[in-house]
Amino acid sequence: MISTEDLFNILLLIAIALIFARVLGFLFYKLKQPAVIGEIIAGIILGGIAVFAFSGQNFIFFDYILSTPNLSKLFQSSEFILFAEIGILFLLFISGLETSISKLKKTEKASSFVAVGGVILPLILGFLSGFVLGFSVVESVVIGLILTATSVGVTVRTLMDLNVLNTDVGSTILGGAVIDDVIGIILLTFALGIGSLIDAVWIGIRIAIFFLVFLYIGLKVIDKVLVIGEKLLLPKSFLSITLAILLLYSFFADEAGISGIIGAFVAGILIGQNVRSKKIIDDVKAIGYGFFIPIFFVSVGLSLWSNASIEIASYGTILIFIVMIISMSIVGKVVGCGIGAKLSGLSNIESLQVGVGMIPRMELALIIVTAAISHGILTGQVAYTILLTTIILTIVTSLIAPFLIKATFKNYK
Amino acid sequence: MVKKNKLIKDFYELKVSQLMDKRVWDLPLIEEKEDIHHVLSILGARNHIWVIKNRDSKELVGVITEHDVLSILAPKHFPSYVFGMPDVRSIQHGTANTAGDVMANKIIMCEPDEKIIDALMKMVKFKLRRLPVVKDKNIVGELTLHQLIRKYYSATQYHPILEDEEG
Numbered sequence: 001m002i003s004t005e006d007l008f009n010i011l012l013l014i015a016i017a018l019i020f021a022r023v024l025g026f027l028f029y030k031l032k033q034p035a036v037i038g039e040i041i042a043g044i045i046l047g048g049i050a051v052f053a054f055s056g057q058n059f060i061f062f063d064y065i066l067s068t069p070n071l072s073k074l075f076q077s078s079e080f081i082l083f084a085e086i087g088i089l090f091l092l093f094i095s096g097l098e099t100s101i102s103k104l105k106k107t108e109k110a111s112s113f114v115a116v117g118g119v120i121l122p123l124i125l126g127f128l129s130g131f132v133l134g135f136s137v138v139e140s141v142v143i144g145l146i147l148t149a150t151s152v153g154v155t156v157r158t159l160m161d162l163n164v165l166n167t168d169v170g171s172t173i174l175g176g177a178v179i180d181d182v183i184g185i186i187l188l189t190f191a192l193g194i195g196s197l198i199d200a201v202w203i204g205i206r207i208a209i210f211f212l213v214f215l216y217i218g219l220k221v222i223d224k225v226l227v228i229g230e231k232l233l234l235p236k237s238f239l240s241i242t243l244a245i246l247l248l249y250s251f252f253a254d255e256a257g258i259s260g261i262i263g264a265f266v267a268g269i270l271i272g273q274n275v276r277s278k279k280i281i282d283d284v285k286a287i288g289y290g291f292f293i294p295i296f297f298v299s300v301g302l303s304l305w306s307n308a309s310i311e312i313a314s315y316g317t318i319l320i321f322i323v324m325i326i327s328m329s330i331v332g333k334v335v336g337c338g339i340g341a342k343l344s345g346l347s348n349i350e351s352l353q354v355g356v357g358m359i360p361r362m363e364l365a366l367i368i369v370t371a372a373i374s375h376g377i378l379t380g381q382v383a384y385t386i387l388l389t390t391i392i393l394t395i396v397t398s399l400i401a402p403f404l405i406k407a408t409f410k411n412y413k
Numbered sequence: 414m415v416k417k418n419k420l421i422k423d424f425y426e427l428k429v430s431q432l433m434d435k436r437v438w439d440l441p442l443i444e445e446k447e448d449i450h451h452v453l454s455i456l457g458a459r460n461h462i463w464v465i466k467n468r469d470s471k472e473l474v475g476v477i478t479e480h481d482v483l484s485i486l487a488p489k490h491f492p493s494y495v496f497g498m499p500d501v502r503s504i505q506h507g508t509a510n511t512a513g514d515v516m517a518n519k520i521i522m523c524e525p526d527e528k529i530i531d532a533l534m535k536m537v538k539f540k541l542r543r544l545p546v547v548k549d550k551n552i553v554g555e556l557t558l559h560q561l562i563r564k565y566y567s568a569t570q571y572h573p574i575l576e577d578e579e580g
Contacts, residue, residue, distance in 0.1 A: 166507030
């Protein structure tokens with residue numbers, strides 16, 4: 001049981017984390033950069049302060065001894081990590097709520113081709129990079145997966161600035177990014193439970209059963225469940241039932257041997273299709289965006305400090321790995337999505353624009369690496385290396401994508 | 414007092430079909446594929462438009478309110494902190510071109526056989542002032558709060574609630 005002192009120390013940490021996250025997030029927003037980068041950097045700064053100034057040392061001023069709380073230990077406590085893990089569930093739940101099955105059905109051929117091309121090639125290139133540099137097969141698969149999912153926010157803002165969002169390129173990127181997110185989440189589920197080819201088949205069957213039972217049947221009965229929630233005439237009881245569905249789906253997905261996050265995503269899709277979701281979507285976003293999700297991004301930055309026993313000499317190898325992965329992430333999307341776009345009938349320059357527009361990676365890449373670490377697939381120095389690489393990958397791809405997109409649209413009408 | 418209590422109870426028990434506006438030809442209807450400028454021209458005079466698949470079947474597929482148009486008419490502010498499928502609909506960026514692009518497709522509706530009390534509760538829960546009346550997916554009328562107020566008030570003034578079938 002948590003002691004009162006620890007409890008209030010953790011509440012203090014959460015308060016500091018939220019303030020840092022929002023202040024740095026806002027600074028990055030003002031610099032026209034994704035706020036998420038600011039929140040991750042908030043975590044890195046907080047972790048640094050905790051390690052160097054609040055590690056339980058005693059400071060002596062003349063005769064007065066000042067004892068500081070051990071913040072770095074508390075940041076790694078299971079209570080703090082629990083909030084961050086709930087943040088991941090909210091992030092995927094909201095993504096599911098915003099995903100329209102009817103819009104996905106209407107997705108044009110080009111988007112599907114681009115998504116598939118943009119998943120396959122980065123996955124292969126990431127896997128090969130990891131394998132060549134001495135990572136195990138499963139670790140290499142995770143590296144490949146990190147490169148699969150596009151974060152479309154940066155691209156959309158750039159296309160809006162260029163006033164080309166309504167072109168074939170714009171609509172293809174938007175559709176492709178949504179599909180590659182879904183593929184990325186499903187592939188992650190495979191990666192988390194995979195040990196052999198037989199495992200892969202078995203997980204595939206479990207995913208299919210989960211989707212069949214919890215999505216298909218859920219679509220049939222969710223309305224009745226939500227009506228019950230509506231009839232409980234207590235303040236926000238409908239929201240409570242919705243959150244209970246999110247947590248139950250995560251629990252059952254985990255019990256079924258597939259990742260809990262896929263349960264959150266499926267619950268989001270399911271409730272998002274229902275007309276009653278109009279009532280709760282703003283409340284869910286308020287809880288997620290306002291509390292749990294910033295804590296997740298801060299915790300990503302903080303977790304860089306959890307393994308400080310890296311030898312200085314290994315940073316050279318890590319640097320090579322980072323450069324290689326960033327290069328593969330760019331080549332993988334430009335070529336993979338570009339080939340998909342070309343096959344769907346877009347011109348050479350349009351295919352290049354689509355490929356470049358799909359470069360940014362962010363939330364799903366961070367979720368994949370965090371999930372792999374918490375499932376014990378990545379441990380020790382490997383976990384640290386891949387986490388650091390992923391954080392730098394998300395920052396670099398988000399920062400350079402707007403310049404590359406603008407360059408490909410130069411002199412293009 | 415007892416008489417008034419009875420009146421409101423009778424009012425609640427009425428069917429939607431007894432109080433709704435049945436003049437479908439007079440409702441603000443638009444086909445899903447029609448141009449955004451046609452939407453704007455209707456909304457210049459009305460507060461909402463029901464979106465139907467086509468004029469023949471009148472299958473209801475969405476609704477457009479002034480608020481939906483506000484979000485596409487104002488300069489698009491794409492938040493820096495958003496996950497999932499982004500909403501990129503905007504007149505400025507040419508991404509809202511038809512009624513189907515702008516409409517909300519999650520529609521709270523009622524059926525002709527529903528009681529007025531159930532329709533009122535839907536209006537309360539979802540903060541709505543009007544509901545489409547739908548039978549076999551097709552719009553057959555409209556129930557507005559304005560109509561309900563008018564009908565109830567007129568009943569309190571000793572006029573029969575159902576005196577005017579046309580609403």
